[in-house]
Amino acid sequence: MDDAFLKPYNPAETEQRIYELWEQSGMFNPDNLPDAETRKPYTIVMPPPNANGDLHAGHALFITLEDILIRYKRMQGYRALWIPGADHAGFETQVVYEKKLEKEGRSRFKMQPKELYDEIYAFTLENKKNMEEQMRKLGASCDWSREKFTLDGDIVQRVQDTFIKMYEDNLVYRGKRTVNWCPKHQTSLSDVETVGMEETAPLYYFKYGPFTIATARPETKFGDKYVVMHPDDVRYKKWKHGQQINLEWINGPITATVIKDEAIDPEFGTGVMTITPWHDVTDFEIAKRHNLPFEQIIDWRGKLMPVAKEFEGMKILSARPEIIKKLTEKGLVVKIDEQYQHVAKRCYKCNTFIEPQVKDQWFVKMASLAQMALEAVNEKQVRFIPDNYEKIFRYWMENTLDWNISRQIVWGIPIPAWFKNRGTDKEESVVSHTRPEGDEWESDTDTFDTWFSSGQWPLLVTGYPDGKDYTTYYPTDVMETGNDLIFKWIPRMIIFGLYLGKKVPFHTVYLHGLVNDAHGKKMSKSKGNVISPITITEKYGTDALRMALVVGNTPGTNLSLNPDKVKGYKHFSNKLWNITRFILERTQEVDDDIILNEKDASIWEEMRAHTTEVTKHMENFSIHLAAEKLYHFTWHRLADEIIEESKPILEENNADTARSRSALLRRMLDQTLRLLHPFMPFITEEIWQKMKHKKEPMLMSAQWINTMETE
RNA sequence: GGGCGCUUAGCUCAGUUGGCUAGAGCAACUCGUUUACACCGAGUAGGUCAGAGGUUCAAGUCCUCUAGCGCCCACCA
Numbered sequence: 001m002d003d004a005f006l007k008p009y010n011p012a013e014t015e016q017r018i019y020e021l022w023e024q025s026g027m028f029n030p031d032n033l034p035d036a037e038t039r040k041p042y043t044i045v046m047p048p049p050n051a052n053g054d055l056h057a058g059h060a061l062f063i064t065l066e067d068i069l070i071r072y073k074r075m076q077g078y079r080a081l082w083i084p085g086a087d088h089a090g091f092e093t094q095v096v097y098e099k100k101l102e103k104e105g106r107s108r109f110k111m112q113p114k115e116l117y118d119e120i121y122a123f124t125l126e127n128k129k130n131m132e133e134q135m136r137k138l139g140a141s142c143d144w145s146r147e148k149f150t151l152d153g154d155i156v157q158r159v160q161d162t163f164i165k166m167y168e169d170n171l172v173y174r175g176k177r178t179v180n181w182c183p184k185h186q187t188s189l190s191d192v193e194t195v196g197m198e199e200t201a202p203l204y205y206f207k208y209g210p211f212t213i214a215t216a217r218p219e220t221k222f223g224d225k226y227v228v229m230h231p232d233d234v235r236y237k238k239w240k241h242g243q244q245i246n247l248e249w250i251n252g253p254i255t256a257t258v259i260k261d262e263a264i265d266p267e268f269g270t271g272v273m274t275i276t277p278w279h280d281v282t283d284f285e286i287a288k289r290h291n292l293p294f295e296q297i298i299d300w301r302g303k304l305m306p307v308a309k310e311f312e313g314m315k316i317l318s319a320r321p322e323i324i325k326k327l328t329e330k331g332l333v334v335k336i337d338e339q340y341q342h343v344a345k346r347c348y349k350c351n352t353f354i355e356p357q358v359k360d361q362w363f364v365k366m367a368s369l370a371q372m373a374l375e376a377v378n379e380k381q382v383r384f385i386p387d388n389y390e391k392i393f394r395y396w397m398e399n400t401l402d403w404n405i406s407r408q409i410v411w412g413i414p415i416p417a418w419f420k421n422r423g424t425d426k427e428e429s430v431v432s433h434t435r436p437e438g439d440e441w442e443s444d445t446d447t448f449d450t451w452f453s454s455g456q457w458p459l460l461v462t463g464y465p466d467g468k469d470y471t472t473y474y475p476t477d478v479m480e481t482g483n484d485l486i487f488k489w490i491p492r493m494i495i496f497g498l499y500l501g502k503k504v505p506f507h508t509v510y511l512h513g514l515v516n517d518a519h520g521k522k523m524s525k526s527k528g529n530v531i532s533p534i535t536i537t538e539k540y541g542t543d544a545l546r547m548a549l550v551v552g553n554t555p556g557t558n559l560s561l562n563p564d565k566v567k568g569y570k571h572f573s574n575k576l577w578n579i580t581r582f583i584l585e586r587t588q589e590v591d592d593d594i595i596l597n598e599k600d601a602s603i604w605e606e607m608r609a610h611t612t613e614v615t616k617h618m619e620n621f622s623i624h625l626a627a628e629k630l631y632h633f634t635w636h637r638l639a640d641e642i643i644e645e646s647k648p649i650l651e652e653n654n655a656d657t658a659r660s661r662s663a664l665l666r667r668m669l670d671q672t673l674r675l676l677h678p679f680m681p682f683i684t685e686e687i688w689q690k691m692k693h694k695k696e697p698m699l700m701s702a703q704w705i706n707t708m709e710t711e
Numbered sequence: 712g713g714g715c716g717c718u719u720a721g722c723u724c725a726g727u728u729g730g731c732u733a734g735a736g737c738a739a740c741u742c743g744u745u746u747a748c749a750c751c752g753a754g755u756a757g758g759u760c761a762g763a764g765g766u767u768c769a770a771g772u773c774c775u776c777u778a779g780c781g782c783c784c785a786c787c788a
Binding site for chain 2: 005008009178196203213214215216217228263264265267268269273274275276280281282283284285342343345356388389391392395396399484486487518519520551552553554556557558559560561562564565567568569570571572573574575577578579580581582583584585586616617620622624625628631632639640643644647
């Protein structure tokens, strides 16, 4: 027996050494596994973490879950491939970097785009390297030789190809539409990048000629020349559609036109409103229906434009009270309802109020694509774990709007488009990798929404359309990711998978919840309750952390992570260590094929039943139950009962019973290590190495069930 | 306004298609051992499974309602 067993298990001394052993074996690359060609492929694509900081507990959870699945399948004889990656995370990273610039007293608006891009690139690569090291510490058995970064040259090329293809297929169009504009970040955002926050704000009632109109945004009303009501509203029956009225407004007399439109809710306010098509989606739709002109009132920085006359240049929020003051003086304020509750959209990163703006952007037509995804799910080509997420997916696909994929930031994949007379009525555009003939063409300075590239991730990392991996490993098997991505990411991957690859990109979606603190509260820097997985690992060992993340963690629900729980599994590591010590120290080395006596055979039968049950849980994706079962059986059955009752048996003079029991315990240890390996890879491999196993030199690539001994 | 989920021992949570005399970890208490392990062992205590009604031979598990909590979505200005 190795002397190391005389001391408690020391993860700090072990883990790096074991990881290097695995990495040097080359077995993370499934093509190096024995008989790789005959093995059935099993693929997981890692959700590429944003390369802009340290790994957090959520990362540790997904790495653990995916590593468990991959190690399990590898041991089951699959050609198990786990493809790692890193996401440049466009807007996310740029925001992180802008904060850094701000601290240094700099601003991206004072930098050349190229300069900014290069700086963020360096910053991201550094973070990427750091993240990879941290993933290794967590035991990730992914194939680093296949690692991909969303800004790799080939990836960029493919993403642009997709855009061009979609344009040619008439699924992408250039449109002047209302976008969510963040005045601080100076970019448009998709709907999922905004958050609606409930707030109480005043609702103002103004006299508008013969009408009273209600609005929450008086500062947008300067240019309003159309007054709208529902066609069936009897109160306004006498006003005809198209009728013109002269009235006194904020900056003097104007001529307004009556419009009848069904978008108006007669129940709300007075049932009459004026429209500001440039700064409101509903108004925009009404204006389009009736062919009305639109005018920009608020500029890209959130300041009033010349139409506001004396208010020009003022920020909207500071202008508001001034405007109310003027309207009051003119006797145009009817009343103010101070308790008006509504939802206002804000930028999900800086909380700035989103200013709807009309802008030329690239849009993806979603209706037919979403329909395709919906059908695939209806046909059970994709299943969700837990299954209630299928409903959420459905809802999302049934209510999808066209997707704005243009972002006005440098950190991202450039949109391959060219313009002539950009921003004028004579604008022309060409979609192509290369500049069209003629000097007057300028390139699109916008970049793609991150989800446009990450939505294609399973295809991109397997080398769509002609890569070798694409034919072998696509479609992949499981997509394991956070439950918040059920509408941000999962649908887009299914859509691109079907559109480009003609197949769903994965058959199973496994969703995990958040990792919260010990009391179920969300971790945040400001609350000071952040648990760093790397710190925990250094204190208790990676195996302990992995168990703590997995046991009792039902799919789809949040987990409360208590350091005491991790400590408990550190104790378990040591228990396993000492089980090994006992068995190696007290049992004899016996032939593998020895016949067990009746008593021992029945215990072995129990072990086999245990193995079957754990396997069943794994097949059901009940990883939490498999882990708990393993813990319980190993400690409270094997250690507390079987080993205890073995002590006198092994001491007995009867050589046959002692030999049978020795064989039993050694087999049980062997099988226990196999079963625990996906969950606790480091300690199990360390023990395996010290046992100098002859036929299978490495536990990582050993078989899940020791078939020879189960005969 | 719509949707989803949760409510089980002091705390954090399991409980797969209804069969439970309801479990685990941590915490508590009692005793023990230091010859695999004190990062230990044996044991004790602790729950009307949120509440009410229903289906069933049988309900923590299915249905309805009520209360509380959480999350997500939403172009009524």
